[in-house]
Amino acid sequence: MADLVVEGGFPVAGTMRPSGNKNAVLPMLCATLLTDDEVTLENVPDISDIDKLVAYFESKGSKVHRDRAAHRLTIRHDFAGFAAREAELPLGMRAAVLLLAPAMIRTGRLDFDTEAKGCALGVREIDPHLEILQAFGCRILSSHPCAMEAPDVYRGARIWPDYASVTATETFIMMASVASGTSVLNNAASEPHVQALCEMLVTMGARIEGIGTSKLTITGVGRLSGTKATVPDDHHEVATFLAIAAVTGGRLRVESQVGHHMELILRQFGKLGLAFDVEEDAITTAGWSRRVTEPFTAELLPKIEAAPWPYFPADLLPQAIGVAVGCQGDIMFWNKVYEGALGWSAELLKFGARVHLSDPHRLIVFGGNTLRPAVVEAPYIIRVVVALLVAAIQVPGISRIKNADPIRRAYPDFVEKLTALGARVHWE
Structure with a gap:
């Protein structure tokens, strides 16, 4: 199994087209x-x-x-x-x-x-x-x-x-x-x-x-x-690259025809302070405030729930968690599809993030963390490798994601695409 080495703190920007789904x-x-x-x-x-x-x-x-x-x-x-x-x-x-x-x-x-x-x-x-x-x-x-x-x-x-x-x-x-x-x-x-x-x-x-x-x-x-x-473009890849670019401060334009599937996805990422410019055939990152959107009901904890479509996809929940470790507010993530799919969240502690796994389905990420580079272990879950990268790439310094091979099963030429957009990422 290969490791993914990530040098964070460099903007991911430019224009790209996603792969087929x-x-x-x-x-x-x-x-x-x-x-x-x-x-x-x-x-x-x-x-x-x-x-x-x-x-x-x-x-x-x-x-x-x-x-x-x-x-x-x-x-x-x-x-x-x-x-x-x-x-x-x-x-x-x-x-x-x-x-x-x-x-x-x-x-x-x-x-x-x-x-x-x-x-x-x-x-x-x-x-x-x-x-x-x-x-x-x-x-x-x-x-x-x-x-x-x-x-x-x-x-x-x-x-x-x-x-x-x-x-x-x-x-x-x-x-x-x-x-x-x-x-x-x-x-x-x-x-x-x-x-x-x-x-x-x-x-x-x-x-x-x-x-x-x-x-x-x-x-x-x-x-x-x-x-x-x-084959339609992969809306998961679209959202993933937008999230990566946004947390690095880069302006990335993703050209695709799947925008009609992205409304709820972008709104949920918006709860984490990500902003986007949406056109008919493209979506562009437009900044990251780092502020978690507070609900009108003040007694409730902000949350993002993943469930079968047309809910927010479970395959994008890890990426959202990777964004959340850099936010200022607290937020809960609720995976209603897979039991035990959040156990990897302990790896986020190595970055200096504060998280609490409430049960096999719910995770709380606390805001205001002082993040640091880390060496983390990825489980054999495609999207979790990406989640750990989203966390690592926003932190100046060199991090290592061990056993990162599963990413090749869903993201063709992932590292090549990132490096072409300015990221400093390579396999070892």
Whole structure:
């Protein structure tokens, strides 16, 4: 594992374009299995999970052409060839669950490891995915490892899950798009990356109603065609670079078309004193007052809550915490998605920040800290590495973030982009 060395106190400024959304491209790439026609994806980020998926597809006989310089990937699957090979799923990536529906549709039988790992955000249930497959008629033959068998005909299903899971919603979308009849999902996830999958499938001939809402109604079609689709920019990367630039005092312009997804995100960062100029196709940092916005109800502690979309995203809560250590006021952060995802906050003490972990979901950051450079240990959580960098880069002096490799899974050319904008950051 490599360390990230950060020399803080230098402004991050200029103009940049973000990469394609990792959480959008992975389900979009998996959904190419739903057609035997050619599919081309534009704005494809250069991340390791895509390498693993492409290797998996090629091992099944799929034809893949990838132009990394142009961020373009073209793929065509061999229906007969894919079905004739072993049906196991790739290990070492949580995105493997996104293959459950399309691989089952391709092969009729599936074997997979229920212990696939991604990042250290606690236990993530696979049950919602299996329940969705069962609702469409699939049968579980064994567990640990799990073996599943497809029905003779996939029939539409009505499902109301316990909670709005992004990947389970995407599993439902892919199953329902090719099942006979009409399927309905109440309590559907509606994140921008879920919307991107829906929009791609619509261009392939799927009939989907309710895109962007918590209720999806999908009428299955007999066949999906090929398409050309563009992966949306990563709104998480947009917000991350804006936060990094703002705490360094730099003026950064991020050019992107995802501004319509950023209103609540920018407002929550605004609670930490960050200011932005918003245009139709760009967002620019406009200063950092360091003042935490106090609520009108004086007895309440200011807070930022992360929950499923359209709440503030849990994947941006660590970055907001990294900003908060440099603020003058106190504020609470509440992660309503993952249990135990704030345990890393003890590393902030090494910077001189004062924080209190109230329980597995809530953290209080106290303001008015005198920060200092530090050597910190990053857990295997992508966004936490960035959070520690946000804290380090605002402190003059040299800090080291140990075991920072997870950042490569979601932020292509992260260090190169930062150094091009004036940051002093490098790998060791």
